[in-house]
Amino acid sequence: MYNYGKHFIDLEDIESVKNVLKNENFLTCGPKIREFEKNICKYTGCSFSCAVNSCTSALHLACLSIGISLNDEVIVPAISFAASSNCILYCGGKPVFCDIDPNTMNIDIQKIEKLINERTKAIIVVDFAGQVNDYERLLQIKEKYNLIIIEDAAHSIGAKYKSKYVGNITDLTTFSFHPVKNMTTGEGGAITTNDEKLYKKIKLLRSHGLTKDFNERNEKVSHQYDIISLGYNYRISDILCSLGISQLQKLDSFVEKRKELVTYYNYKINEKKLNNYLEPLKYIFESSHHIYIIKIKNTELINRDLLYKKLHKQNIKVNVHYKPIYLFTLYKNLGYHKGLCPIAEDVYNKIITLPLYYSLNNKDIDIIIDKLHKIIENIISTSNLIKRFEKIDPILYGFLQNDFISGKEFSDLYLEDLLNERSESISLRN
Numbered sequence: 001m002y003n004y005g006k007h008f009i010d011l012e013d014i015e016s017v018k019n020v021l022k023n024e025n026f027l028t029c030g031p032k033i034r035e036f037e038k039n040i041c042k043y044t045g046c047s048f049s050c051a052v053n054s055c056t057s058a059l060h061l062a063c064l065s066i067g068i069s070l071n072d073e074v075i076v077p078a079i080s081f082a083a084s085s086n087c088i089l090y091c092g093g094k095p096v097f098c099d100i101d102p103n104t105m106n107i108d109i110q111k112i113e114k115l116i117n118e119r120t121k122a123i124i125v126v127d128f129a130g131q132v133n134d135y136e137r138l139l140q141i142k143e144k145y146n147l148i149i150i151e152d153a154a155h156s157i158g159a160k161y162k163s164k165y166v167g168n169i170t171d172l173t174t175f176s177f178h179p180v181k182n183m184t185t186g187e188g189g190a191i192t193t194n195d196e197k198l199y200k201k202i203k204l205l206r207s208h209g210l211t212k213d214f215n216e217r218n219e220k221v222s223h224q225y226d227i228i229s230l231g232y233n234y235r236i237s238d239i240l241c242s243l244g245i246s247q248l249q250k251l252d253s254f255v256e257k258r259k260e261l262v263t264y265y266n267y268k269i270n271e272k273k274l275n276n277y278l279e280p281l282k283y284i285f286e287s288s289h290h291i292y293i294i295k296i297k298n299t300e301l302i303n304r305d306l307l308y309k310k311l312h313k314q315n316i317k318v319n320v321h322y323k324p325i326y327l328f329t330l331y332k333n334l335g336y337h338k339g340l341c342p343i344a345e346d347v348y349n350k351i352i353t354l355p356l357y358y359s360l361n362n363k364d365i366d367i368i369i370d371k372l373h374k375i376i377e378n379i380i381s382t383s384n385l386i387k388r389f390e391k392i393d394p395i396l397y398g399f400l401q402n403d404f405i406s407g408k409e410f411s412d413l414y415l416e417d418l419l420n421e422r423s424e425s426i427s428l429r430n
């Protein structure tokens with residue numbers, strides 16, 4: 001079976017976690033957190049890093065640190081995981097959805113300026129599937145309108161924009177260390193910034209708004225601390241950070257392997273002439289290749305959900321990243337509606353995410369592409385046969401089409417016999 005994504009853990013990772021578990025002093029609030037944060041700073045080149053328990057928490061703290069509150073508007077791409085815009089709602093702000101570039105699936109920068117008004121405080125950009133955005137243009141918009149850019153880099157740790165690592169480009173960057181991401185801590189996240197004031201706010205809010213952390217309290221009088229803001233428990237444990245420390249050392253090799261696999265996928269798609277039906281996302285900037293997305297060129301011919309079902313039946317557990325956020329009930333109930341970002345809605349119906357992870361190899365890709373090829377050939381031949389019913393028996397055509405799209409298998413022989421039978425009975429009637 002092939003999942004669309006999977007973590008990779010080696011003996012070094014296990015040893016690293018074991019060492020923390022054997023340590024009698026700290027499972028949380030200990031030295032591994034600081035060490036992980038320092039290593040994130042060293043890797044990305046940024047000045048400050050705060051490790052937290054998820055990217056969702058990181059996004060929430062990033063929004064709080066820049067003071068997003070009631071009536072503030074924040075621009076966010078229409079396609080991402082919902083956490084990218086839920087963080088605005090947590091703070092009482094209003095997500096303003098911007099359509100995407102259909103080639104890269106990143107935010108369409110040309111459409112941002114039209115969405116800016118006096119209430120706009122920030123732009124949350126997502127390095128979709130791992131590909132970085134055009135930060136030169138985004139930073140120009142930031143300067144022109146005095147906005148803050150939060151980079152949701154849940155997909156893009158390990159990528160660079162013009163020789164700078166992600167994490168050191170925008171005002172605030174958030175990372176995810178969920179198991180399907182490029183590196184993992186099981187669950188976890190981090191925020192990076194070069195702004196000390198923002199860092200201090202984030203650190204405070206990560207742990208209940210307490211003025212002294214556990215170690216400072218332990219060293220002095222432990223009950224003499226103050227709570228100066230309404231904070232949270234978004235802390236990550238030493239156990240998870242020790243896994244992060246070990247994974248981060250391998251991140252460059254993880255990204256390199258993903259790049260090779262994507263190159264091989266693209267080669268195989270062309271070799272099998274599947275490029276007549278499918279197109280991979282375009283890479284204009286560097287990517288850390290978190291997920292491998294292909295777009296169906298003609299969804300009249302190849303229905304995405306049918307392709308999804310058939311691949312799942314063959315144990316290729318593909319996925320779809322993602323439905324436009326505002327189409328979820330939560331957002332519809334807030335007044336967002338279909339048609340808001342037409343390109344995102346169109347792209348959503350065309351995309352499918354094929355398996356991509358470190359332990360995958362070229363032979364696995366051969367198997368996946370062979371199966372994909374056979375499924376597509378089968379869909380096209382069955383579709384063409386069903387299409388022949390359209391003129392001779394439109395009602396039956398409608399039933400067959402519905403059954404086919406919902407995953408019912410038809411043999412060519414069965415359809416040909418049925419077609420002959422219907423043609424004969426219609427010509428007899430005439």
Ligand SMILES: Cc1ncc(COP(=O)(O)O)c(C=O)c1O
Binds near residue numbers: 057080154
């Ligand atoms: C773009 C994006 N942002 C944020 C998140 C949330 O990450 P986490 O699961 O670490 O909270 C995800 C998770 O899939 C994501 O894909």
